[in-house]
Amino acid sequence: MSSTQKRFSFAEGAYQVIYLLRANLASSLVRYGRSFWMMQQDTFWRENLFELNLESGGNFDLLFDQIGDSTDSQRAEWVNGANFYVRANNRTLEFFQSMASKLAHWYTPDMAIMIHQCHTWGNQSNCNFMPHRIAHSWEWMYTAQKNPPYIMQLDCETDAGSKLDQLAKFGFRFTQDDGRTCNQAAVEQARERMNMGTVDVRRAMLSWGRFQFIVYWYITDFLLWLPIVGQLIKPYLPLVGFCIMITF
Secondary structure: OOHHHHHOOOOOOOHHHHHHHHHHHHHHHOOOOEEEOOOOOOOOEEHHHHOOOOOOOOOEEEEEEEOOOOOOOOOOOOEEEEEEOOOOOOHHHHHHHHHHHHHHHHHHHHHHHHHHHHHHHHOOOEEEEEEOEEEHHHHHHHHOOOOOOOEEOOOOOOOOHHHHHHHHHHOOEEOOOOOOOOOOHHHHHHHHHHHHOOHHHOOOOHHHHHHHHHHHHHHHHHHOOOOOOHHHHHHOOOHHHHHHHHHH
C-alpha cells in the first residue's frame, strides 16, 4: 500500500492499517497453533527478557506489557500493546479475530480494543500483565528511575518524524555514523545509565508527541480517579482515546 511507504504519525489512517495487519497476523499464527512473542523495534532491552522464561509460567492466555508507572497507577493493567506473549488456543484466536473485525470498522488503537476485551470478556480470555520492573514504557525516565526494567519502550517521541533524533538526545542511538553498523559501546552506555538511574531527560526539548501523551495521561488519570465513575469507564475510555488526542 502506497500510503504506508510515507512517513506517518500516531492516530493517522496508515497507523490503523498497521494495527489491522498486526491483528490479522496474530490470528494467522494462532490458527496454525503457533504461540509467539510480538515485539516492537522501538524497545530498549537493558537485559535479556527471554532469560526470565515468562512463556512457561502462570495461568494466562495473553501476557501483556502495561502502561502507568507502578501498580498504584490509575492506568495499571491497561495494555501498552508493544511487547506481549500469546499462547495459541481457541480463546486467543477469538481474541484476535474479534480485534481485527473491530479495527476494520472502528477508528481506535489496537491496544484500546485489547484493554476492552481483557477487562470485559471475563474467563473468555485470560489476560495477565508483566510487572513494571520487567516491562515499562518511556514514563520510567520521568520517575525517580529506580528499579530499571528489563525492557523499555520508547514510543512517546513522535514529533514530525524526529523520533530517532529525539531519542538520541536521551542517549538511545546505537548505530555508527553510517546509520547501519551497531555501536556496541553506545548500547553499554545506555544500559549503564539505566542501571544507575541517570538517564538525562533534560537534554531533550518537549516534543509535540510527548506533550500530547502527557496531557492525555493527565486527563485520563483524573477521569479514572473519580469515585465509582472511574471504575465503570476504565474498560471503555481507551476506545475514545484518539478523540481526546486529536483535540490537542
